[in-house]
Amino acid sequence: MQDMTQMSTTEQFLFYIQENGWYVFNQFLDHFLISIYGVLLAALIGIPLGVLISKYGKLSNVVITLANIIQTIPALALMAILMLVLGLGKTTVIVTVFFYSLLPIIKNTYVGITTINKSVTDAGRGMGMTKIQVLYMVELPLSLSVIITGIRIALVVAIGITAIGAFIGAGGLGDIIIRGTNATDGTAIILAGALPTALMAILSDIILGIIERRLDPVKRQQKRISATV
Template sequence: MALIDTFVASYQYLVDNFDEFLGLLTEHLTLVLVAVVLAITIAVPLGILAERHDRAKAIIMSVGNISQTVPTLAIIALVFPLLGLGFLPSLVGLFTYALLPILTNTVTGLENVNESTVEAARGMGMTEGQIMRKIKLPLAIPVIFAGIRTSAVLSVGTAYLAFFIGGGGLGVWVISGISLFNTPQLLAGAVPGALLAVGLDSLFAFIERQLTGETHATQSPAAG
């Protein structure tokens, strides 16, 4: 009964502070989406480069691994003297953390394309660029999007740390709720974050299905 009362109180807190909630949710979602889109923009081309050149792969994957092992708060602390408080340093920390899953899955997806399919495409006279665009990338899309979905879910959770440098987001309610022992406020910030993670995962899964449907015809050399 106490648990039900707590959730009712959390719902009431959200309703009573709905305008503030919308502002925090917008900040949180913006931070996550911008970080993930930037990570996709950087990680996919780097993954293609790494798949083509072994020396570049060693360097790129090392940098990616380092970015994942350094805690987000540590990255924020490093960029704080340069960027100050607010959205930008939070974005840098989140982007750095979102990079590796997409990078790793891009390389893995491209490397796991059946070599006989690639050789058949070469035999038909396709250039390496055409093979990448019409064969490897379409076949690697499911693996790449698995990395994107992982990054999106991780970023939703990591974005709560933006509170510590004035980046806003749902962390304002969650961390304030912890500090004040205000469970309804804490849950009013935490539960929407969990739903947001599920929603983004479903969104990227939908985009993946659309892309794989559109590129199905490119999955054999004959279609090129």
């Protein structure tokens, strides 16, 4: 058994990864899946809700205010409240992520649809489209890049919240960070949990940023004009 006390922090980190690589990878996957499940659940509820309040403006202030109030509650406090009903484990963290993801998704969906040029939707109606057809064939495609931005923000926030979920037995990379804080000289162990968490957030942001740019109708139109020229 190698004496880790004689190693530098970098050497300890590499040794820990070498010895516990599979465990770190499994926790990475758990962490990512918890974050994704919470955000996807929020998207399933938040996007239709954002569409609804874009059509009924009087509801927008109420819905967005409620979503803002949820954001003011500390993540650990919200988990503690939900834990009374759902118990310990991943379900509580997924629901917490769901609540925290609602605001950016609802708000971006609302903004994406309400900022579409009215002449575009009027043209759709002039062609004989119903309200549902205008929504699915005009408004949602044009606002899709803005909606993706909301999901992008929600996912990055979710990754951070999921790390806190280790305190209530949800696992994930936060579990490794907690092990490091409890160790006598656990800097390397903390890094083994913190660096993959940061990497996950950065990669998620970059990938969704690429998708967002590809779905931006203005940039797509510019590419078509450039290709034609």
